[in-house]
Amino acid sequence: MTDNPIASHASRPSHSSSRASRTPLSLLGTGTMGSALARAWLAAGHPVTVWNRTPARAEPLAADGATVAASAADAVAASRLVVVCLLDDASVGEALDGADLSGRDLVNLTTGTPAQGRARAAWAEARGARFLDAGIMAVPPMIGDARSGAYVLYSGSPGLFEEHGGTLAVPAGTRYVGADPGFAALHDVALLSAMNGMFAGVLHAFALIRREDIAPSDFAPLVVSWLGAMAPAAHKTAEQLESGDFGKDVVSSLAMQVAGDATLLATAEEQGVSAELLTPYMALMERWLAEGHGDEDTTGMIELLDLGRK
Structure with missing residues (x-):
């Protein structure tokens, strides 16, 4: 294993490049995402056994070469590597109830929380399985396309990731983020939270121009380029958090930004x-300013988000 806390498989195996490219696997869950994953593995030459609670949703994959199992337990029994992509954590427990997991390598691609990932890891290990939790950073059309930028976050058993990393990299790139099985879900939700904040800002920006003689298609490239230019500020935020110095290399102070909020609100x-x-973000800025941090960057506002802060 690499010493880097975030490891990845840089390339996806070809049909005949390695033994991993032919590793048999079982996939539980053939919804839109599960079907995309199955087709990517099948196209790469993997024997794939599939199961879905609604059998009709698994049948189309038979035409692509998949074996359709009659039950989840049968699917688990068919392969050492078992991948689960279901609705939620409760669905995982229900589907695997009664299945013999002894000696199996269980990879959970079902979206969940860090606590659920850790609990499911303990549950799987108590049943004799190695376990990886995962967070898919992609939508189904990106799966199987090496140019799409799709990747999956994995955490849990280092040995499982080391052995099956090549197979897991077939449908999308991989990022191993640590042995703690809760880390994949934590990274997933943190990244999605950042995305939601960006989407909120984008929506507000388009709302501002909506009634004017400005074509959204003309405005969109400006939004993309501006956000792209601002995104690297995350590196500075990380440096300030690691050093604890929120006043380091300040370009636009908190006091300056709070003063500028009036213009944003007036324009709206x-x-x-x-x-x-x-306004929720602005309210945090005002609270942190009131605590005497006007000369700092906005990074220190993270203290207000920490519910354990004294």
């Missing part, structure tokens, strides 16, 4: 746009 009012997507 003029344009007849609700500011409800902005």
Whole structure:
């Protein structure tokens, strides 16, 4: 294993490049994402056994070469490597109830929380299985396309990832984020939270121009380029958090940004746009300013988000 806390398989195996490219596997769950995963593995030459609670949703994969199992237990018995992509954590427990997991390598691609990932790991290990939890950073059309940028976060058994990393890298790139089985879900939700914040800002921006003679298609490239230019600021935030120095290399201080909020709010009012997507963040800025941090960057506001802060 690499010493890097975030490891990845840089390339996906070809049909005949390695033994991993032919590793048999079983996939439980053939919804839109599960079907995309199954087809990617099948196209790469893997024998794939599939199961779905609604059998009709698994049958189309038979035409692509998959074996359809009559039950989840039968699917588990068919392969040492078992991948689960279901609705939620409760569905995982229900599907695997009664299945013999002894000696199996269980990879859970079902979206969940860090606590669920850790509990499911303990549950699997008590039944004799190695376990990886995962978070898929992609939508189904990106699966199987090496150019899409799709990847999956994995955490849990280092040995399982080391042995099956090549197979797991077939449908999408891989990122191993640690032995703690809760880390994949934590990374997943943290990244999705950042994405939601960005989408909120994008929606507000388009709302501001909506009633003007400005084509959204003309405005969109400006939004993309501006956000792309701002995104590397995350590196500075990380440096400040690791050093604890929120006043390091400040370009636009908290006090300056709070003063500028008035213009953002006034413009929203003029344009007849609700500011409800902005005001929660602005309220945090004002609270941190009131605590005497006006000369710092906004990074210190993270303290207000820490519910355990004294």
